[in-house]
Amino acid sequence: MSTTYAIVGAGLAGCEAAWQLAQAGCDVVLYEMKPQRFSPAHQSEGLAELVCSNSFRSSEPETGIGLLKLEMAELGSLVMDVAKGVEVPAGKALAVDRELFSREMTRRIEAHPRITLMRREITSLAELDGQGYAALIVTAGPLASDALSSDLARIVGQDSLAFYDAIAPIVLTESVDMNVAFWASRYAPEDKDYLNCPMNEEEYLAFVRALVAGEKVAPREFEKEIHFEGCLPIEVMAERGEMTLAFGPLKPVGLIDPRTGGQPHAVVQLRAENREKTAMNMVGFQTKLKYGEQKRIFATIPGLAHAEFLRMGSIHRNTYVLAPEVLTPTLELRARPGTYLAGQISGVEGYLESAATGLWLGLFLAGKRDLPPVETAMGALLTHLRTPAKHFQPSNVHFGLMPALNMKAPKKKRKALYAERARKVWKRWMEGE
Numbered sequence: 001m002s003t004t005y006a007i008v009g010a011g012l013a014g015c016e017a018a019w020q021l022a023q024a025g026c027d028v029v030l031y032e033m034k035p036q037r038f039s040p041a042h043q044s045e046g047l048a049e050l051v052c053s054n055s056f057r058s059s060e061p062e063t064g065i066g067l068l069k070l071e072m073a074e075l076g077s078l079v080m081d082v083a084k085g086v087e088v089p090a091g092k093a094l095a096v097d098r099e100l101f102s103r104e105m106t107r108r109i110e111a112h113p114r115i116t117l118m119r120r121e122i123t124s125l126a127e128l129d130g131q132g133y134a135a136l137i138v139t140a141g142p143l144a145s146d147a148l149s150s151d152l153a154r155i156v157g158q159d160s161l162a163f164y165d166a167i168a169p170i171v172l173t174e175s176v177d178m179n180v181a182f183w184a185s186r187y188a189p190e191d192k193d194y195l196n197c198p199m200n201e202e203e204y205l206a207f208v209r210a211l212v213a214g215e216k217v218a219p220r221e222f223e224k225e226i227h228f229e230g231c232l233p234i235e236v237m238a239e240r241g242e243m244t245l246a247f248g249p250l251k252p253v254g255l256i257d258p259r260t261g262g263q264p265h266a267v268v269q270l271r272a273e274n275r276e277k278t279a280m281n282m283v284g285f286q287t288k289l290k291y292g293e294q295k296r297i298f299a300t301i302p303g304l305a306h307a308e309f310l311r312m313g314s315i316h317r318n319t320y321v322l323a324p325e326v327l328t329p330t331l332e333l334r335a336r337p338g339t340y341l342a343g344q345i346s347g348v349e350g351y352l353e354s355a356a357t358g359l360w361l362g363l364f365l366a367g368k369r370d371l372p373p374v375e376t377a378m379g380a381l382l383t384h385l386r387t388p389a390k391h392f393q394p395s396n397v398h399f400g401l402m403p404a405l406n407m408k409a410p411k412k413k414r415k416a417l418y419a420e421r422a423r424k425v426w427k428r429w430m431e432g433e
Helices: 012-023 064-074 078-085 098-111 146-156 201-213 234-239 291-298 351-365 377-384 411-430
Strands: 004-008 027-032 055-058 093-096 115-119 135-138 161-167 170-172 194-199 266-272 279-282 309-311 314-321 339-341
Touching (some): 004 012, 012 027, 012 078, 012 098, 012 351, 064 351, 064 377, 064 411, 093 098, 201 234, 351 377, 377 411
Parallel strands (some): 004 027, 004 135
Antiparallel strands (some): 170 309, 194 266
């Protein structure tokens, strides 16, 4: 049986998967289209090029990303090892010199005796059939080429492949003021499908003005055509007229505020993000507002004055599959057995989340690791990719992806308890218990 694996895409996930397989004694052919072809965002020929921020975010162990860093390092992550060697000062965050990071990642991949780097664009997965590979891993990233994206769409079905993210913020449920917010569905006050934040006319109009005036993230050149009528940024809707939102995602029809016994002027609805309802998605709040502006403006919504955001909203180019529909729990394409996805194209969001899926997949295919428990950061991230969802969207790692604690705890201690549980479960998993 062949022990040679093919990987398409030498970004963070591809390099990590290649490294783990190679370190386990497998041979890898790593295909990278640069410099034959560049995506609209990439500029250098180096591997694992960081095209956005140079930050890998918080290293605090009582955060989801901080836990993921610890778990990756303990599994022998190439990305974490290189990042630590080219770190630049960034307070409690891990940030890197992006040029040195890419240079060192490239050097290590090229120097590994079991990895063959092929500078060649793959436009169809069928190009690699019949070459005796043990498996094919696609890690083409959020800006996969049009040709490869079209081929993938043909395989999984056009409706199962997305080309942009329209992500709404996620709020920690227990941080919502329940003296203001109330559970109900439109025309069904007894249902608890949505958590509703009611607004009077004055509050609503002030909110609309704040949205219009808020500072936005400037789109990159290749992102300027991503606004679709069915999924507009909330601030774009607000710019179309002060009542646009009240007749759209904030329409109050069918909802009665228990405090007043009447219909509010507008209502912000939050939809459960998980079965335990510990995290809530702000319905219709995809946005290009800067993160600081989101926190400031959304805090003016009645009931969200002290809201804790597990994820902020965003809209950007991103090619990804609807993972729960098209992938098995081990990231294998249901429609094409023997082909696996990792990185952002698999349905995760973020540098390290992408690298983590590649890391785990490499270890799994090498027979080194099974699926980690959902109570861990990596396990929660992978569980997100197999959890059925009516509106699946890529996600960063955060505590809202983990099972509830099933115990009452002060807000200040909750993160520590999540982290403590995660570390204990992770230790047992690492030890094979």
